[in-house]
Amino acid sequence: MVTFETKVWEKDWEYVLKGDYLAKMIAACNYNFTKKHVIINNVKNRILVEKLCEQKIKEGTIDNYFVVDDYESEVLNHFDLTIDSFKGGYYYSSAELVGIYICETEYLLHFSSDSFPVNNKVSWIDSALNIMNLNPHIIVANPTWNNKFEEAKFESFDEINDFYLGYGFSDQVYLIKQKDFFKRIYDEKNRASDRYPKYGGELFEKRVDSFMRNNEKLRITHKGSSYISINFPKDWFSRKILRKYISGHRINKMLSVKG
Numbered sequence: 001m002v003t004f005e006t007k008v009w010e011k012d013w014e015y016v017l018k019g020d021y022l023a024k025m026i027a028a029c030n031y032n033f034t035k036k037h038v039i040i041n042n043v044k045n046r047i048l049v050e051k052l053c054e055q056k057i058k059e060g061t062i063d064n065y066f067v068v069d070d071y072e073s074e075v076l077n078h079f080d081l082t083i084d085s086f087k088g089g090y091y092y093s094s095a096e097l098v099g100i101y102i103c104e105t106e107y108l109l110h111f112s113s114d115s116f117p118v119n120n121k122v123s124w125i126d127s128a129l130n131i132m133n134l135n136p137h138i139i140v141a142n143p144t145w146n147n148k149f150e151e152a153k154f155e156s157f158d159e160i161n162d163f164y165l166g167y168g169f170s171d172q173v174y175l176i177k178q179k180d181f182f183k184r185i186y187d188e189k190n191r192a193s194d195r196y197p198k199y200g201g202e203l204f205e206k207r208v209d210s211f212m213r214n215n216e217k218l219r220i221t222h223k224g225s226s227y228i229s230i231n232f233p234k235d236w237f238s239r240k241i242l243r244k245y246i247s248g249h250r251i252n253k254m255l256s257v258k259g
Contacts, residue, residue, distance in 0.1 A: 002107040002125065002175075003035040007095040008049065009042045012113045012232045017052040023061045028117040031125045034105050036061070041068040041095040071098045080184050089201030096171055096204045097186075103178045107132075114230040115172045117143065124222035127162055128175055131220060138165075139217045140208075141175040143225040152221045163220035167192075167213055171205040173227050185211045 004026055008016050016022050016038075026036060038056070043049045046067065053065035075097050076082060083090045099110060107129065111117070120143070128141035141163070144152040156164035190210040196203065211217065 001105055001129070002031065002033050002109055003037060003103050003105040003178075004029065004031075004033040004109050004111070005037040005039060005099045005103075006111045006113050007039040007041055007099070008113055009040075009095075010044055013040070013043055013049050013052070015232055016113050017049065017056065022056060023059075025111060025116055026061065028120055029109070029111075029125065030117075030120045030123045031109075033109070035063050035103075037099065037102070038062055038065040039068060039095040039099050040065060041098075042091055066098060066102055068094045068098050071101060075101045079186055081186060085187075085202060087201035088199070089203035089206075092200050093204035093207075100176075100178060100181045106178060107175060108178050108181075109175045110171070110173065111227070112172045114232045115227045116230055117173075117225070117227050119143075119147070119224060119226045122224065124162070124225040125175060128220060128222070131160060131163065132175075132177060137216060137218050138220055139177060139180045139212070140169055140219040141222070142170065142173045142219065143222045143227050145170065145172065145226070146228055147226045149223060149226075152223075156221065159223075160220060162223050164223060165218055165220055167209075168219055169205050169209040169212060171203075172229060181208075188214050190214055 006016065006022070006025065022038075026033070038053055040046070040049055040053070050065065050067070053062065056062045057064070072094065075094075078101060079097060081097075086093055096110065100108060109125065124141070124143055132138050132141060152164050155168060156166035158165040186204070186207040188207070188210045190213040192213055193206050193210040196206040196209070200206065212219070
């Protein structure tokens, strides 16, 4: 029923694919996924990254991996998009679009590589699926970001069971019904969506946010489960230190500090 996916690129593939970070990320979701995917985007040594993904398949951590470059033309054509239409935001958006395109299950759960689930002893996923199956206006679900439960409540306008209800979309974590996002929904604009970072241009999450607001599509955010944004550093020296820090059992200490 649900595919888990995360993505890697040049500045984070070592964090995700070396050691047990990925296995712990999936396990922390507390859900039995039908499929588990890694999307590879914009890496220098594709052969090496694919080799690490193959190892993750042998270990049983994931079922498959996909390289964005192999699907670029096919995906853009399907969604009736061009690279130029993203106004600089294509590489912030391409992995998400590929993930939706290749997903074969009814639902897709996306975690960005630097978002790690916490406080998931009771699976928010099952509860969200029940609500989304009954209400076609609710098309996105997610845990609360960085334990900011009061902020999530403030951004909502109602509640439903264990969730806050409102607008908004983030590409850090999203649970979606694949068929809703497989449609050509990515060409709408809404002034409220201009709050997204300017450097991202017309990026995926901004486009989705506009579509949702224009068509009264809603998001539910769980009141008790959360995820932590780790924010992997981009410079080489800091990355080298953090790679050692998050290896093995140390990830638990890191998450408690970030939370």
